[in-house]
Amino acid sequence: MKTKRIRASLAPFLLAFLLLLTSFPVMAADQTASASLDIDCVSAILIEQSTGKVLFEKDADIPLPPASVTKIMTLLLIMEALDNGQFALTDTVQTSENAASMGGSQIFLEPGETMSADDMLKSIVVASANDAAVAMAEFICGSVEAFVEKMNTRAAELGMANTHFVNVTGLDDGIDNHLTSARDIALMSRELLTHERIFNYTTLWMDTVRNGQFGLTNTNRLIRFYNGANGLKTGSTAKAKFCISATAERNGMQLIAVIMAAPSRDIRNECAKKLLDYGFANYTRVHFDAADCGTVRVKGGVQDNIAVRSESFDAIIDKSGKGDIEQIVTLEESAAAPIQAGQKLGSIRYLRNGVEIGSSDILASESVDNITYFGLLLRLLEHYLLI
Structure with a gap:
């Protein structure tokens, strides 16, 4: 096994910040900045989407009622079914008595009313429509109960250790065991963002359904008022107070800020903005493309060497560190x-100031079979007889 060291300059990533560099250690700068954040909510977390790196957290594992932020999981299952070909956006969805009976945020669907899956999805994302969420759950799984079972199964698959869903909407009157945590919300938000078509809806500020007859306005005001905002979901009930999973992207870095149990809508939004501002001000994303890494000698194969290639690598690093x-x-x-x-x-290990910030694998670019007896004989003849 052979090892070599390569130094990669950070100039392409941090040129704008060279004059701001200090002699403080990376961790010390990070701790100081984190300690200075004062956010008025019970629980919060800030992560970067591509790596999952946690940039800030406050009591992020406390199980709390999430209100309509629940619908991130509802939307994740809808998008997975869409991408798996289970339905098309042009399909017609019929409203049941159960769906039409939902209270809270809604588009006032009538029993038997039909609407395209596209408009149902838009109504869930933009207007947080509970009736549309139930209609889509029944459309995909046949019943709300079956859909909720899938929600909890998917939560377990994502490692959402402090989550239990009871319904698809987040309505919590008379319900005490519909709970999740800020960290778990970040996990399902991160997964939802891998379905790029969701941005077609989460970035809408205003739109309509019913052929332009019913207006929708996004419950997430950050979409209009925060630079780079592209999602994701708000929620509020008397029990949950004010919650949000706010997402924003700048310079190739996608952040997810989760706020739970803020005392008001405005404070919730300010807390989310404060976390996002902190992330964009203090961190940057570095990226290394997949690259050819030469060849490896093959023993007993139909060819003598095999080309190898590294995986791409992303890392989030502190801007203030050298x-x-x-x-x-x-x-x-x-x-x-x-x-x-x-x-x-x-493999390639990536280090900064001697501290590993991540790694990527080096992989075989093709398959190589064992050489057969006839192939070995032919190779020997080529070598010794020059044929």
Whole structure:
């Protein structure tokens, strides 16, 4: 196994901040900035979407009622069903008596009323429509109960350890066990953002359904008033108080700020803005493209060498810290056939100031089979007889 070191300058990523560099250690700067954040809510978290790195948290694992922020999981299952081809946006969804009976935020669907899946989805995202959420749950799974079971299964798959869903809306009158945490909301928000079509809805400020006859205004005011905002979901009830999962993207860095149990809508929004401002001011995203990493010798294969390629790598780093990023490349000198395309044959560790910030694998670019007896004989003849 061979190892080599490569230094990658941070100039392309941090040029604008070179004059602001200080001698403080990275962790000390991070702790100082975090400690200075004063947010008026019970629980909160700030993460970066591509890496999942936590940039700030406050009591992020307390189970709390999430109100309509619940619908992030509802929307995740809808988007997964859409992307899996279970339905099309042009499909017609019929409103049941149960769906039409939902209170709270709604578009006042009537029993038997039909609407395209596209308009139902738009109504859930933009207007937080409880009736549309129930209609889509029944459309996809046949019943709300079956859909909620899938919600809890998906939550477990995502590692949402402090979550239990009872319904698809977040309505919590008379309900005490419909709970999740700020960290768990960040996890499901991060997963929802991998479905890029969701941005077609979350970025809408105003729109209409019913052929322009019914207006929708986004419950998330940050979409209009915060630079880079692109989602995601608000919620409020007397029990949950005011909650939000706010997402925004600047310069290729997507942040997710979750606020739970703020005392008012305005304070909730200010808390979310404060977290997002903190993230964009103090962190930046660095990216290394996938790259060719030479070849590895093959033992007992139909070819002597195999090309290898690194995976792409993303990291979120503190803007105030000094130091280039060093790459330590470790590569197998040889590998025995058979080799499968995508098989790990090495790795790259990324360090800053001697501290590892992440790693990526080096993978075989193709498959190589074992050489057969006839192939080996032919190779020997080529070598010794020059045929």
